[in-house]
Amino acid sequence: MEQTKIFLNESEMPRQWYNLAADLPTPLQPPLGPDGKPVSPDMLAPVFPMNLIEQEVSAERWIDIPEEVLALLSKWRPSPLHRAYALEKALGTPAKIYYKNESVSPPGSHKPNTAVPQAWYNKQFGIKKLTTETGAGQWGSALAFACALVGLECKVYMVRISFDQKPFRKLMMQTWGATCIASPSSQTDPGRGILAKMPDTPGSLGIAISEAIWEAVMDKKAETRYSLGSVLNHVMLHQTIIGLEAKKQLEKAGVKKVDIVIGCAGGGSNFAGLSFPFVADKINGAKIDIIPVEPSSCPTMTKAPFVYDHGDTAKMTPLLPMYSLGHDFIPPPIHAGGLRYHGMAPLVSQAIVEGLLTPRAIHQLECYEAAVFFAKTEGIICAPETSHAIAAVIQEAKKAKEEGKEKVILFNMSGHGLMDLTGYEKFFAGQLVDYALPEEEIKKSLQAIEGLPKPSMAKTGKW
Amino acid sequence: MEQTKIFLNESEMPRQWYNLAADLPTPLQPPLGPDGKPVSPDMLAPVFPMNLIEQEVSAERWIDIPEEVLALLSKWRPSPLHRAYALEKALGTPAKIYYKNESVSPPGSHKPNTAVPQAWYNKQFGIKKLTTETGAGQWGSALAFACALVGLECKVYMVRISFDQKPFRKLMMQTWGATCIASPSSQTDPGRGILAKMPDTPGSLGIAISEAIWEAVMDKKAETRYSLGSVLNHVMLHQTIIGLEAKKQLEKAGVKKVDIVIGCAGGGSNFAGLSFPFVADKINGAKIDIIPVEPSSCPTMTKAPFVYDHGDTAKMTPLLPMYSLGHDFIPPPIHAGGLRYHGMAPLVSQAIVEGLLTPRAIHQLECYEAAVFFAKTEGIICAPETSHAIAAVIQEAKKAKEEGKEKVILFNMSGHGLMDLTGYEKFFAGQLVDYALPEEEIKKSLQAIEGLPKPSMAKTGKW
Numbered sequence: 001m002e003q004t005k006i007f008l009n010e011s012e013m014p015r016q017w018y019n020l021a022a023d024l025p026t027p028l029q030p031p032l033g034p035d036g037k038p039v040s041p042d043m044l045a046p047v048f049p050m051n052l053i054e055q056e057v058s059a060e061r062w063i064d065i066p067e068e069v070l071a072l073l074s075k076w077r078p079s080p081l082h083r084a085y086a087l088e089k090a091l092g093t094p095a096k097i098y099y100k101n102e103s104v105s106p107p108g109s110h111k112p113n114t115a116v117p118q119a120w121y122n123k124q125f126g127i128k129k130l131t132t133e134t135g136a137g138q139w140g141s142a143l144a145f146a147c148a149l150v151g152l153e154c155k156v157y158m159v160r161i162s163f164d165q166k167p168f169r170k171l172m173m174q175t176w177g178a179t180c181i182a183s184p185s186s187q188t189d190p191g192r193g194i195l196a197k198m199p200d201t202p203g204s205l206g207i208a209i210s211e212a213i214w215e216a217v218m219d220k221k222a223e224t225r226y227s228l229g230s231v232l233n234h235v236m237l238h239q240t241i242i243g244l245e246a247k248k249q250l251e252k253a254g255v256k257k258v259d260i261v262i263g264c265a266g267g268g269s270n271f272a273g274l275s276f277p278f279v280a281d282k283i284n285g286a287k288i289d290i291i292p293v294e295p296s297s298c299p300t301m302t303k304a305p306f307v308y309d310h311g312d313t314a315k316m317t318p319l320l321p322m323y324s325l326g327h328d329f330i331p332p333p334i335h336a337g338g339l340r341y342h343g344m345a346p347l348v349s350q351a352i353v354e355g356l357l358t359p360r361a362i363h364q365l366e367c368y369e370a371a372v373f374f375a376k377t378e379g380i381i382c383a384p385e386t387s388h389a390i391a392a393v394i395q396e397a398k399k400a401k402e403e404g405k406e407k408v409i410l411f412n413m414s415g416h417g418l419m420d421l422t423g424y425e426k427f428f429a430g431q432l433v434d435y436a437l438p439e440e441e442i443k444k445s446l447q448a449i450e451g452l453p454k455p456s457m458a459k460t461g462k463w
Numbered sequence: 464m465e466q467t468k469i470f471l472n473e474s475e476m477p478r479q480w481y482n483l484a485a486d487l488p489t490p491l492q493p494p495l496g497p498d499g500k501p502v503s504p505d506m507l508a509p510v511f512p513m514n515l516i517e518q519e520v521s522a523e524r525w526i527d528i529p530e531e532v533l534a535l536l537s538k539w540r541p542s543p544l545h546r547a548y549a550l551e552k553a554l555g556t557p558a559k560i561y562y563k564n565e566s567v568s569p570p571g572s573h574k575p576n577t578a579v580p581q582a583w584y585n586k587q588f589g590i591k592k593l594t595t596e597t598g599a600g601q602w603g604s605a606l607a608f609a610c611a612l613v614g615l616e617c618k619v620y621m622v623r624i625s626f627d628q629k630p631f632r633k634l635m636m637q638t639w640g641a642t643c644i645a646s647p648s649s650q651t652d653p654g655r656g657i658l659a660k661m662p663d664t665p666g667s668l669g670i671a672i673s674e675a676i677w678e679a680v681m682d683k684k685a686e687t688r689y690s691l692g693s694v695l696n697h698v699m700l701h702q703t704i705i706g707l708e709a710k711k712q713l714e715k716a717g718v719k720k721v722d723i724v725i726g727c728a729g730g731g732s733n734f735a736g737l738s739f740p741f742v743a744d745k746i747n748g749a750k751i752d753i754i755p756v757e758p759s760s761c762p763t764m765t766k767a768p769f770v771y772d773h774g775d776t777a778k779m780t781p782l783l784p785m786y787s788l789g790h791d792f793i794p795p796p797i798h799a800g801g802l803r804y805h806g807m808a809p810l811v812s813q814a815i816v817e818g819l820l821t822p823r824a825i826h827q828l829e830c831y832e833a834a835v836f837f838a839k840t841e842g843i844i845c846a847p848e849t850s851h852a853i854a855a856v857i858q859e860a861k862k863a864k865e866e867g868k869e870k871v872i873l874f875n876m877s878g879h880g881l882m883d884l885t886g887y888e889k890f891f892a893g894q895l896v897d898y899a900l901p902e903e904e905i906k907k908s909l910q911a912i913e914g915l916p917k918p919s920m921a922k923t924g925k926w
Contacts, residue, residue, distance in 0.1 A: 075467060075842050104567050149842055171887050175834075175838045175887055375639055379539075379569045416569075421630075422634075
């Protein structure tokens with residue numbers, strides 16, 4: 001019998017996270033404050049605990065995973081590595097396709113890989129409560145889960161339109177003991193300000209971030225902090241457990257060389273988690289194609305410039321060096337919620353600038369077709385975000401067939417879509433259309449970054 | 464670091480299913496036809512393929528699992544065995560609690576363990592299409608998944624009220640390529656008959672079963688068969704892979720003896736799957752408590768008699784020897800959908816009569832409290848059905864604490880509750896009440912079995 005899944009025992013879990021910042025050919029550009037000067041670690045202290053800030057600015061290649069964090073991660077990790085025999089057969093491809101199945105976590109995605117250590121480090125630092133924002137609800141439910149496990153209060157500001165449309169996500173958070181409220185709310189200054197002007201607003205991620213940060217920094221006892229589910233360096237760091245496990249599993253499966261690594265990328269964390277250990281190999285000379293995939297409707301990596309921009313619409317965050325469509329960017333409403341972010345993680349962005357990654361944008365109909373094809377062959381109903389990775393895998397598998405090459409393709413099955421079936425419903429009903437963001441829209445959206453500092457990338461000559 | 468999960472490699476998967484019928488002290492009573500005479504295998508041929516009928520009537524102890532079925536099951540099996548350290552700690556119990564995590568299957572429950580072999584055996588027999596009914600949607604989505612993997616058409620009659628209230632389940636089936644329609648429908652004689660009399664009926668499982676069987680037997684090419692997700696002997700058989708895996712995993716964990724085995728029981732399949740290999744040990748002299756758990760609102764095992772009764776309301780099925788509240792029983796509307804069945808699997812029923820099992824009924828508020836406690840400690844949001852097993856586990860763990868005994872408790876985490884969060888919502892809103900079925904209701908419901916033959920259980924003297 002052919003082996004479909006490769007397991008690792010808990011004793012084989014990676015003991016350290018991998019930090020790509022240590023290996024990038026050009027050092028990371030620092031975040032900048034409103035004055036255009038680099039932000040120092042202590043300036044972030046009201047928002048994040050110092051132990052996570054240390055990880056955020058670390059240049060160490062390997063960072064130990066605390067034993068207690070490993071014990072918590074072992075509630076669902078190591079995640080299985082699957083060989084996609086049925087998908088390969090249906091495509092008639094000579095490619096060997098493997099995927100990490102991150103859907104086995106209780107919240108159903110890769111998000112708890114960073115939610116758990118973030119909650120644990122905050123608890124260690126004496127913090128009592130975490131605040132965060134959530135759009136579709138994936139991140140909010142992962143943080144609620146993590147806070148339940150370590151014993152922290154958790155408050156989630158959920159974008160009002162999602163709060164109303166997705167009551168199940170709110171119920172997940174509630175079951176784990178978190179408080180989930182619609183944003184904008186009347187509980188924060190930013191929320192009250194918006195409500196006074198626009199009482200019927202559907203809300204936005206930008207507003208929700210502002211509310212969550214405001215609550216954290218306004219706690220007079222300084223026992224509340226804010227938590228972010230993507231974009232930042234320490235989030236990418238925690239997610240590398242995916243790729244590090246995958247390497248061990250591929251070795252067990254007797255795979256000597258991976259040719260193509262693929263992940264979908266919104267803020268960048270699931271992609272980074274799988275791919276960064278392979279990016280390290282590429283820096284060391286390995287020949288490997290590493291492909292972050294985004295929607296054509298939000299083409300941050302494929303159409304936007306590498307700039308300094310804010311992480312949020314309300315400009316409460318420092319300026320980050322990243323590919324960005326501009327912080328005022330309003331994505332088209334119908335799409336994978338997790339891939340609608342205007343920016344891209346600085347670590348992923350710089351790896352693109354360095355020529356280590358080859359981003360790709362795909363239309364949404366092709367993605368949903370890929371998702372349904374995957375469900376009927378491999379059996380898993382994937383998240384709408386994950387469908388972008390699968391669509392790219394199918395493109396590459398077909399190319400391998402044309403070329404007659406037995407390539408090894410590895411991708412990240414970042415989450416299941418059981419809480420996001422309305423996208424499938426619209427697809428089946430023929431209500432989804434392809435939409436590529438027009439050049440004039442991009443130009444207009446990029447006006448938001450005019451006058452902001454530019455990153456210097458002397459080595460690559462890009463700037 | 465303590466080991467939280469015990470994995471098996473695919474090469475360690477059981478190669479045979481265990482058939483309890485071979486070991487029961489008294490032979491199973493046969494199913495009876497409308498004339499009160501035993502039903503012969505060929506009388507079932509229009510409904511089921513002969514290879515499954517052979518399993519249904521088999522008295523062999525071990526039945527080989529075909530290699531191709533093992534390959535399909537390996538898409539998610541072997542399922543992990545978890546040690547519930549966090550739950551034990553929160554309860555302060557000396558008991559060691561283990562659970563099989565069946566929520567890792569793509570449809571999220573134990574149901575595919577039988578859906579996949581049923582689909583495969585039908586395909587082998589030359590069948591082109593399977594029909595079935597579904598209430599809450601758990602079984603219908605599992606069969607849709609299985610039919611996608613083996614390449615069969617699948618038609619699911621879903622009780623209308625659930626069809627309207629749970630559009631996500633329908634979408635899961637659709638994604639796997641199945642057709643899911645509301646029952647009663649205008650596509651079958653039984654459906655048309657009901658609609659003519661009651662155009663606004665919310666439907667029932669009984670009606671849906673009738674429609675599914677009707678479509679199967681009316682196929683002029685005889686290429687359609689019907690599939691049932693619980694109750695029957697071959698369904699129990701397929702589910703024993705759960706308990707057989709658990710035994711191997713407990714051995715790996717160094718557990719010499721299990722003291723208590725617990726599962727929730729509606730039709731009986733997830734309970735049987737985990738427990739039957741341990742029932743075999745008990746028959747051979749092992750001291751072990753084996754507890755099927757049901758809701759107080761549907762107390763089939765704890766309040767009803769062991770009788771011959773029909774499996775469905777419309778009396779289309781043969782008479783089965785089982786504990787039954789009567790085929791006209793209408794369960795109270797608010798409850799775990801999978802535990803509202805009027806009967807109980809004949810194999811489970813007879814094991815109760817033989818004194819091998821000690822059934823227990825629990826109120827729903829205690830079950831939801833247990834579910835929320837489990838989510839906050841172990842991290843998994845369980846199905847409403849599964850919460851009954853967890854409530855019994857907590858009862859036994861507290862008892863072990865009082866007695867100061869280090870017992871080993873094993874239970875079946877039969878599925879996750881991500882598609883069934885409305886029950887949690889009602890619980891949080893204080894809208895759920897405890898309800899035990901009153902004696903007079905039971906008496907009234909049992910009128911349906913008056914005049915039907917009685918099973919002879921001479922050996923135990925119960926009849």
